[in-house]
Amino acid sequence: MRTTITRLGRVALLAVPLGTVALAQQAVPPAQVAVQEIVDGLKPDGSRWLTFGGNYANHRFSPLTQITPDNVAKLQPQWMFQTATLGNFETTTLVRDNVLYVTGPQNMAWALDARTGKQIWRYRRELPPGLTACCGLVNHGFGVLGDKLFMTTLDAHLIALDMKTGAVAWDTTMEEYKKGYASTLSPLVVHDKVIVGVAGGEYGIRGFIDAYNAQTGKRVWRRYTIPGPGEPGNNTWSGDSWSRGGSGIWATGAYDPDLNLVYIGTGNPGPDYHSESREGDNLYSCSMLAIDADTGEIKWHYQFTPHDVHDWDSTQVPILADITVAGQPRKVLMTANRNGFYYTLDRTNGKLIVGKPFVQTTWAKEVGSDGRPILLPGYIPDEKGQFTCPDITGGTNFWPPAYDPNSKLFFVNAREVCATYYAWKPEFNQGDRFTGGAAQRARDRNNSPYGALRAIDPATGERKWEYKYINPSTSGLLTTASNLVFSGDAEGNLLALDSRTGKLLWRYQMGATLHGTSPVTYMLDGKQQLLVPAGTTLTAWALP
Amino acid sequence: MTLMKWTLTVAALSTLAVMPVSTQNASSGNPLAGNADAIRFGTALYRARCADCHGMDARGVRAPDLTQVWVSGRTDDGLFKTVKNGVAGTEMPANPRMFDQEIWQVLAYLRTLAASAPNDPPKGNAEHGQQVFRANCATCHRVNGTGGRLGPDLSRVGASRTRDMMVKQIRGATEDFRPGYEPVTITGSDGQAIHGVKKNEDNFSVQIMDTRERIQGYQKDKMKSVTDDTKSAMPVYGPDRLSESDLDDVIRYLQTLRGFDPAVKQ
Secondary structure, three states: OHHHHHHHHHHHHHHHHHHHHHHHHOOOOOOOEOHHHHHHOOOOOOOEEOOOOOOOOOOOEEOOOOOOOOOHHHOEEEEEEEOOOOOOOOOOOEEEOOEEEEEOHHHEEEEEEOOOOOEEEEEEOOOOOOOOOOOOOOOOOOEEEEOEEEEEOOOOEEEEEEOOOOOEEEEEEOOOHHHOOEOOOOOEEEOOEEEEEOEOOOOOOEOEEEEEEOOOOOEEEEEEOOOOOOOOOHHHOOOOHHHHOEOOOOOOOEEEOOOOEEEEEOOOEOOOOOHHHHOOOOOOOOEEEEEEOOOOOEEEEEEOOOOOOOOOOOOOOOEEEEEEEOOEEEEEEEEEOOOOEEEEEEOOOOOEEEEEEOOOOOOEEEEOOOOOEEEOOOOOOEOOOEEEOOOOOOOOOOOOOEEEOOOOEEEEEEEEOOEEEEEOOOOOOOOOOOOOEEEEEOOOHHHOOEEEEEEEOOOOOOEEEEEEEOOOOOEOOEEEOOOEEEEEOOOOEEEEEEOOOOOEEEEEEOOOOOEOOOOEEEEEOOEEEEEEEEOOEEEEEEOO | OHHHHHHHHHHHHHHHHHHHHHHHOOOOOOOOOOOHHHHHHHHHHHHHHOHHHHOOOOOOOOOOOHHHOOOOOOOHHHHHHHHHHOOOOOOOOOOOOOOHHHHHHHHHHHHHHOOOOOOOOOOOOHHHHHHHHHHHOOOOOEEOOEEOOOOOOOOOHHHHOOHHHHHHHHHOOOOOOOOOOEEEEEEOOOOOEEEEEEEEEOOOEEEEEEOOOOEEEEEHHHOOEEEEOOOOOOOOOOOOOOOHHHHHHHHHHHHHOOOOOOOOOO
16 A cells, blocks of 8 residues: 555656646646647647548648657557457547547547557447448447537447547438448548548449538538539439449548648449440549539539549548649649549549559559540450559558648559459349459469558658568558658558658557558647557557 | 157258259259350350369369369369368368359359269379389479378378379479479578578578478578579479389379278278
């Protein structure tokens, strides 16, 4: 007993100066999350992480500098949290007032004490049987506003949870899951609206983006990602193929408060591979849409892959920045696309600035000055099979990239993999899988797949450095003002690299990959924390 | 009385329940057999999903020859279940996401390739083949719990590979390495070379079984070099080392094997 008191006393004495600093840096925030906190993004005090990408521009760039290239190898685990359920994390954790808000597989979610990893509350959704989510019962994370957390569900609902208790505040149905709709993305909160979308590009859905009132859950607007009859663009679909053309939404967009535009990438047209089932460009599949946040009106669109036949969704996370291109200041949107090209677009009007391959591409020679790809022979899969690079998973995919506004480098985990694509005419039965083909990855010795973390200059599309993986990584990224970039490889290693050179500085075997997840970082009692989801485990790291 | 009534009811129900299933079990169970569209779709599906292991011509690569399955007595229904559920303890995965119709399409296509008679009529002397195997192969290959571990266990190989494939392997005419058996040479800081096969690898380490069957992990930065070898750890058994008749005998021996049963018989 006495020993305990003495120890506590020592800790208390030691903690006083640190605690004073911490209190000065991290005053108790108001109970409600204000719109301005979200607009401000990540702050130098490291007190919060409130949106999927850290800020509306999706930089995943932390201003924190306590962990540096010199000391990163000294990181020590602080605690681990295990979900104790089937399936893996694909989430970005939100942080506020020393509490972590994290979503897991099968629509489970938790509030955790950031100091100990101990659960404060848990939410578990009763999911109906027969879910159609194509690619795992996953979730990409919460959105937040006021006293509510927002989560999309595998049965295509959007729900609001009470931040303090995890109790459901409202539950709204986006669409009927039995028709092939599902939702996994992290909601984008803009002013008083929660902006989400639906997945189901492999199930003959008609995709849409919805905005809901954050207080009530009532729908404010819906924008179909495929124009209906009479609307401009409907004639880019042959016959009635538009009505089951897919074009789902399953990656969080970006937002520019000055332009009041939301930028969201759209999914593949369906059926995925069979060209003749849907002749035409198939707008707005495989596109970037710039949408008025108040009305849902499409201000511009840029279609990366007109008439896609390789399942190359454009559901990559877009990054916004203001950079200088050819001596001119430009407001740009950056994205490395599943089709193998890296793009810098003018985000005020959707015009192409840079379009350049960032992996081997055999389907298109280049992007023309009109913004359309210049196709190469063998673009269309058939019953005999067409060999094409990249493969179905693409040059990259939904795992988030990162951007350093100081060095102005765009970081992405890229894949060098090719495939033989097959196609045939599919039957359509509502709610059933509707792809019209398949793909077989090439893995002979002449086409050995590999991956690389690549740093790209958005002004030119040139590669500045790369760190090679023997197998392609599916990890998201985090970068910091202290010139670090965190990634994961395909074998379960957590990696820290120098963001200026790509030099590996530190690694740790996590026992599972960071598939689709990104680490986040924040301050806790004066110490910078690195929080890493991998497999079924969250691990917090800090310097000794 | 009550008990008897129950028994009778259960028996009647069982009969009812079993009857449609037994009808399904008939070998002509593929509802899409001979359907031209199904065969076309099945061709593409087969190439995308199955050909990697079973070969573009379905004659078997790392997995069995599928042109022989009907002639060896398998039924449509049994094959359907194999595709759906996989084969435990082998590389054949379950395909729970494939629709029933897609499986029938694949089987409709495979039926068009089916051999009318076994294309590998047995030849050779299995008893002598076993002696040849013990003398030449058992150092590295295991059969029914006995033998080496550096190469794959061959207790089931004769049931799952064509004669052609086995001949190619033995004569050294194949270049593909099965995962887990890719040859590697590690040179330590002392210049000593360790030869083995790769069990796992990442950017920083490699896990191998060396030629003395030692399983061990090595950190790449502590080694002078880690090199993927281009030649298999399996020696080439050309006609100079293994006569045609010994080759026939050893293959015949392997074809008599039906897999290792580890169950302990008391």
